[in-house]
Amino acid sequence: xxxxxxxQFYPADSFVHKLDPRTKLxxxxxxxxxxxxxxxxxxxxxxxxxxxxxxxxxxxxxRSVLKTVKAxxxxxxxxxxxxxxxxxxxxxxxxxxxxxxxxxxxxxxxKMAMRLLFLVLxxxxxxxxxxxxxxxxxxxxxxxxxxxxxxxxxxxxIIMSIALRFxxxxxxxxxxxxxxxxxxxxxxDTGGLIKRAKALLPILIPLFVSAFRRADELAMALDARCYNxxxxxxxxxxLTFTGRDVVAWVxxxxxxxxxxxxxxxxxxxL
Amino acid sequence: MSETVISVENVSYTYKxxxxxxxxxxxxxxxxxxxxxxxxxxxxxxxxxxxxKLLNGFLLPDEGKVFVEGTDTADEAKTYEIRSKVGMVFxxxxxxxxxxxxxxxxxxxxxxxxxxxxxxxxxxxxxLETVKxxxxxxxxxxxxxxxQKQRIAIAAILAMMPxxxxxxxxxAMLDPEGRKEVLDTVKRLNKEKNMTVILITHYMDExxxxxxxxxxxxxxxxxxxxxxxxxxxFGAVEKAKLLLPVATAAGKALVEAGIKINVPLTDEExxxxxxxxx
Numbered sequence: 001x002x003x004x005x006x007x008q009f010y011p012a013d014s015f016v017h018k019l020d021p022r023t024k025l026x027x028x029x030x031x032x033x034x035x036x037x038x039x040x041x042x043x044x045x046x047x048x049x050x051x052x053x054x055x056x057x058x059x060x061x062x063r064s065v066l067k068t069v070k071a072x073x074x075x076x077x078x079x080x081x082x083x084x085x086x087x088x089x090x091x092x093x094x095x096x097x098x099x100x101x102x103x104x105x106x107x108x109x110x111k112m113a114m115r116l117l118f119l120v121l122x123x124x125x126x127x128x129x130x131x132x133x134x135x136x137x138x139x140x141x142x143x144x145x146x147x148x149x150x151x152x153x154x155x156x157x158i159i160m161s162i163a164l165r166f167x168x169x170x171x172x173x174x175x176x177x178x179x180x181x182x183x184x185x186x187x188x189d190t191g192g193l194i195k196r197a198k199a200l201l202p203i204l205i206p207l208f209v210s211a212f213r214r215a216d217e218l219a220m221a222l223d224a225r226c227y228n229x230x231x232x233x234x235x236x237x238x239l240t241f242t243g244r245d246v247v248a249w250v251x252x253x254x255x256x257x258x259x260x261x262x263x264x265x266x267x268x269x270l
Numbered sequence: 271m272s273e274t275v276i277s278v279e280n281v282s283y284t285y286k287x288x289x290x291x292x293x294x295x296x297x298x299x300x301x302x303x304x305x306x307x308x309x310x311x312x313x314x315x316x317x318x319x320x321x322x323k324l325l326n327g328f329l330l331p332d333e334g335k336v337f338v339e340g341t342d343t344a345d346e347a348k349t350y351e352i353r354s355k356v357g358m359v360f361x362x363x364x365x366x367x368x369x370x371x372x373x374x375x376x377x378x379x380x381x382x383x384x385x386x387x388x389x390x391x392x393x394x395x396x397x398l399e400t401v402k403x404x405x406x407x408x409x410x411x412x413x414x415x416x417x418q419k420q421r422i423a424i425a426a427i428l429a430m431m432p433x434x435x436x437x438x439x440x441x442a443m444l445d446p447e448g449r450k451e452v453l454d455t456v457k458r459l460n461k462e463k464n465m466t467v468i469l470i471t472h473y474m475d476e477x478x479x480x481x482x483x484x485x486x487x488x489x490x491x492x493x494x495x496x497x498x499x500x501x502x503x504f505g506a507v508e509k510a511k512l513l514l515p516v517a518t519a520a521g522k523a524l525v526e527a528g529i530k531i532n533v534p535l536t537d538e539e540x541x542x543x544x545x546x547x548x
C-alpha cells in the first residue's frame with residue numbers, strides 16, 4: 001500500500017508518453033464515445049485492436065496495465081451477473097423463479113463487460129503515460145474556454161495539483177499514526193469487517209486534525225509566494241503540439257470514422 | 271553607509287479571540303539594514319514569530335508602523351509587492367510545497383507574479399544553483415532529506431527575488447546535519463549575494479554568526495546588539511530563558527567564580543581564554 005503508484009504514472013520513453021497531455025485527454029474522450037457507439041462485434045474488435053496497439057506502443061508492460069483492471073474487476077463481474085440474470089428478452093436458455101438466462105442477455109452482458117473493460121483500460125493508459133503535473137496542465141489548458149463564464153479554471157488546476165502533491169504526505173502520515181497506535185496495542189488486521197472498520201477510526205481522526213493544520217500552513221505558504229498577486233499569471237512550462245500529436249489525431253479520427261462506418265453499415269453500402 | 275530595508279516603529283500587536291487576548295508584541299521598535307544577517311532569539315511566545323509576520327504584512331500592527339523599503343505594510347495595494355520583497359520560509363518544509371516536481375514548485379512564486387517565461391526559467395536555474403540542488407530539478411521532493419527540502423523551500427522564495435529572506439524557525443524540525451545545510455546556505459546567500467537575512471530561532475548557537483542579534487521576551491525587545499554584546503549580558507539571556515552555547519556557559523561560570531576572562535562565544539575562544547590565564 002505504501003508504494004502506491006503516484007497517479008499511477010509509469011515512466012517510459014515512448015510515443016504515447018511524449019504526446020501532449022491534451023492530445024491524450026481528447027483521444028481518450030473520443031475513444032470512450034467510440035466505445036459507446038459500438039454495436040457489432042466487429043466494432044468491438046476495432047476498439048480492442050486500437051487499445052492493444054496503443055498499449056504496445058506505450059511500452060508499458062501488460063501486467064501493469066492489467067493491474068488497473070483488478071481494482072474494478074468486482075464491479076464488472078457484478079454488472080455481468082445482474083445483466084445475465086435479469087435480461088428477459090430473447091430465446092430462453094434457462095429459467096428459475098424470477099431469474100432467466102437468455103441468449104440475448106448473454107450477448108448484452110458480454111458487450112457490457114467489454115465496454116467497461118475498454119473504459120478502464122483506456123483511462124488508465126492515459127494516467128500511466130502522463131505525469132500528474134502534465135495531466136493537470138493539460139486539463140487546465142483544455143478548460144480555458146470556461147474562463148469566459150468566469151469559471152476559476154486556474155484555481156481548480158492548483159487545487160488538483162496540490163491534492164496530488166499531498167497524497168504521499170498523507171500516506172506517510174497514516175503510516176506514522178498506525179505505528180503509534182500499534183505501539184499502544186491497537187490491531188488493524190484481525191477481527192471481522194466491522195471490528196477492522198472500527199479500528200480505522202482512531203487513524204482517521206488524527207489524520208483529519210493534521211490535515212487541517214497542514215492546510216493552515218499551506219495557506220500561509222501560498223500567501224508568502226504571492227498566490228493571486230496578479231490575474232495575469234504566467235506559466236513556466238508551455239504545452240506544445242508536435243508532429244507526433246498530429247499523427248495521433250489522424251489515427252484517432254480514422255478510428256472514430258471506422259466505428260461510425262461499422263455502426264451505419266458503411267453508410268448503407270454494405 | 272548602510273541603507274535601511276525594514277524599520278519597525280512603536281509596533282504593538284495583540285491576538286484577539288472571543289475568549290481572551292494574547293499579547294503578540296508590544297511597543298517594539300527596531301530597524302534592519304541592507305545586507306545584514308540578523309537573528310531574532312526568544313522562547314516560544316516571546317513575540318519573535320509575530321514580529322516576522324508583521325514584517326511581510328501577514329499581520330498588520332494594531333499600533334505603530336512597519337516600513338519595508340519605505341513602504342507601509344498597511345497599504346493594501348502594496349501587499350503583494352511587500353510579500354515578494356520579504357520572502358518567508360516556514361518551519362515544516364512539507365507544508366510549503368505546492369507541486370510534485372521541484373522545478374514546478376520553484377516556478378510557482380514567479381508564475382504568480384506574472385514574470386515572463388524565459389525569465390522564470392533563468393530564475394529557477396539560478397535559485398537551484400544558489401541552494402546547490404540543481405541536479406534535483408526534475409525530481410519529486412518527497413524522497414529528499416529534511417535539510418534538502420528546506421533548501422528547496424528557500425530556492426522557491428529566492429525565485430521571487432526578495433530583498434529580505436526570513437527563516438521562521440526553519441531549522442526547528444531538522445536534524446543537526448539538516449540544520450547545518452540550511453544555515454550554510456543562508457550564510458552563503460548573505461555573504462555572496464548580500465541578501466538581508468532574518469533568522470528566527472530559539473537556538474542560541476545559530477545566532478552566533480549573525481551580525482546582529484535581537485532577544486525577545488513576552489512581546490518586548492529586551493536586548494539588541496552583536497552576538498558578543500548580547501551573550502555577555504547574562505541578565506538579558508536569563509530573562510529570555512535562553513540556553514547559552516556551551517562555551518559561553520562555561521565562560522560565564524568562570525566569570526562568576528571570579529576569574530577575569532572575556533566571555534567566549536565558541537569553543538576555540540574558550541580554549542584561548544583558558545590558555546591565556548596565568
